[in-house]
Amino acid sequence: MLHLLHLEWKKLSANRTFVVMSVLYFFFLPASYLMGKLMRPDFDNSLRGMDDIAKQIFGQDPYMFPHTWQSFGYLGSWFNFYALGIIGILIITMEYNYKTMRQSIINGLTRTEFFMSKMMMILAISIVFSMYFCVMGFIIGWLNTDTVYMAKVTQNIHIIPLYILQILGFMSLAAFIGWMFKRFALSIIIYFMYPLFEGILKWTLFGWFGLKSKIVLCLPVNAMEDLVPIFLPFGGMNVDIYKAAKDFEKKTEIPFFLSFGEAAIVTIIFVVLFSFFSYRRFIKSDL
Numbered sequence: 001m002l003h004l005l006h007l008e009w010k011k012l013s014a015n016r017t018f019v020v021m022s023v024l025y026f027f028f029l030p031a032s033y034l035m036g037k038l039m040r041p042d043f044d045n046s047l048r049g050m051d052d053i054a055k056q057i058f059g060q061d062p063y064m065f066p067h068t069w070q071s072f073g074y075l076g077s078w079f080n081f082y083a084l085g086i087i088g089i090l091i092i093t094m095e096y097n098y099k100t101m102r103q104s105i106i107n108g109l110t111r112t113e114f115f116m117s118k119m120m121m122i123l124a125i126s127i128v129f130s131m132y133f134c135v136m137g138f139i140i141g142w143l144n145t146d147t148v149y150m151a152k153v154t155q156n157i158h159i160i161p162l163y164i165l166q167i168l169g170f171m172s173l174a175a176f177i178g179w180m181f182k183r184f185a186l187s188i189i190i191y192f193m194y195p196l197f198e199g200i201l202k203w204t205l206f207g208w209f210g211l212k213s214k215i216v217l218c219l220p221v222n223a224m225e226d227l228v229p230i231f232l233p234f235g236g237m238n239v240d241i242y243k244a245a246k247d248f249e250k251k252t253e254i255p256f257f258l259s260f261g262e263a264a265i266v267t268i269i270f271v272v273l274f275s276f277f278s279y280r281r282f283i284k285s286d287l
Helices: 002-013 016-039 052-058 068-097 100-106 111-144 150-154 159-181 184-207 220-227 237-252 260-284
Strands: none
Touching: 002 016, 002 068, 002 111, 016 068, 016 111, 068 100, 068 111, 068 159, 068 184, 068 220, 100 111, 111 159, 111 260, 159 184, 159 220, 159 260, 184 220, 220 260
C-alpha cells in the first residue's frame, strides 16, 4: 500500500497543476476568512422586522467557537469542489495524457492495483487537506474567541469528519468523470457544468412533476454540499437565504437541507457507486 502511494506521489508531486492547486488551496483558505472578516456587513438594517429566532441566529459571530467549524467549513467547501475537484480529475487524466498508465501495467502492476493506488491517493489527499482545515479552523477560532475551553472547541467537531467525506465525495465524482472522458480539459468542463445540470434536474422534479420528497435532495453534489452547508451568520446575503429557505420549506413541506446524517449516508453511497463504475470503466477500457 505504501509502495503504491509512494509511486503516485512521485508522479503527482512533479505535476505543475497539482502544485499550483495545492498552493492556492493552502493560501486562499485562510485568506478567504480574512476577506470575510473585512467585508462582513452591518446586519442592523437586514435584521429589522425579523423574528427573535432569526435575530439570534444572525447576531452570532461566525468566527468564534463553536461556530468556527461551520463557517470555516462552508468557506472550505468551495475550495473542495474547485481546487480539489481539479486535482481529482488530474490524478486520472494525467495517466492518459502522459501515457504512463500502460507503462505502469507493463512494469508489473495489475489493473486492480493501479486503480487502488488512485483511490488511496484520493483518500490520502482528503485526509491531508482536512488536517490543514482542522489546524486553521482552530487557529481562527482561538483568535476570535475571548474565552476558549474544550466544550466550546468540540461542540461542532463533527464538521471535521464530514469535511473529509465532502472532499472524498467531490474527488470521487471528479475522478469518475476523469475515468469516463480521459481528457483533462473536457473532464474539467463537464465537472464544472454538472452542478448546473443537477440544479435544473432538481427544480424540474419540484416544478414540473411536483415531487415533494427528500429524495429530490439526494443528488450527489446537493448531498455533498449539505455535509457542510452554508452557515447563516456568515454574510449579509444569508438573511435573504434564510427567508428563501423558510419559504421553500413552507411550500414543499420538506427541509431546505438534508440532515448531517442523511447527507453523509447519501454521499457514502455515491462514493461507492462512483468508485464501482470507475473500476468497471477502467477494467473494460483499452489502455
